[in-house]
Amino acid sequence: MGIRTTTGRAHKAPADSRVTLAHIMSEHDTNLYGTIHGGVVMKLIDDAAAAAAGRHADGPAVTVSVNRMAFLAPVRAGDLLTVHAELDRAGRTSMDVTVQVTAERWNASGPTTEVATAQLTFVAIDADGSPREVPKLTTSA
Template sequence: MSEHDTNLYGTIHGGVVMKLIDDAGAAAAGRHADGPAVTVSVDRMSFLAPVRAGDLLSVRAELERAGRTSMTAAVRVTAERWNASGPAAEVATARVTFVAIDAGGRPRRVPALVPAQDS
């Protein structure tokens, strides 16, 4: 994160983190749907700790549910200080719902969600 993303308090704007969450969730949904998926709702968004300029963020999205045309992703954001070693801190979580769309922007069917195999 850079200083261009900070608010008046010197921390990263929540909206910047929200965009990263939306991008990661849409990528997971789009991969599952094998095509575009658009945001329908933000079911939950929690900011757990401030993010500062220089922090290295990791955003991970995983589908929790796939319906007929919609998919719900759980998204987790962690931060590491750029200049210090140590564990990453969880800074935000979200649950976001997406709908797969066709070329005309209409909802389209998505495949069923197959649980991951334990290895």
């Protein structure tokens, strides 16, 4: 169960892995209080973060942990939820991804609202499910 090296570039910038997902929330996602279930938002966060990690790793990556998650404001049916994910750290096989979630209130004219933030850790895997190396993350000085 050794570590395999990725076939991609040796270094990648955070912008190379950036992912933005958008989803219009519907009534079937609501809880008894008329707001969107936290688990629905969490799934969108995990989807965006996994896509960012996979882009960086040039292949599949699996969630290892949710290091931090905060719900800052409620999400309602009809809101356009936008989920932004970007790598902020790459180890030998693991990657940390930061996610910011905003809601655009379609039913009212007003500013876009930050509704959640999260930070997750992923590990790149090969076809056998074994960890494999990922490119280094370059940062601007």
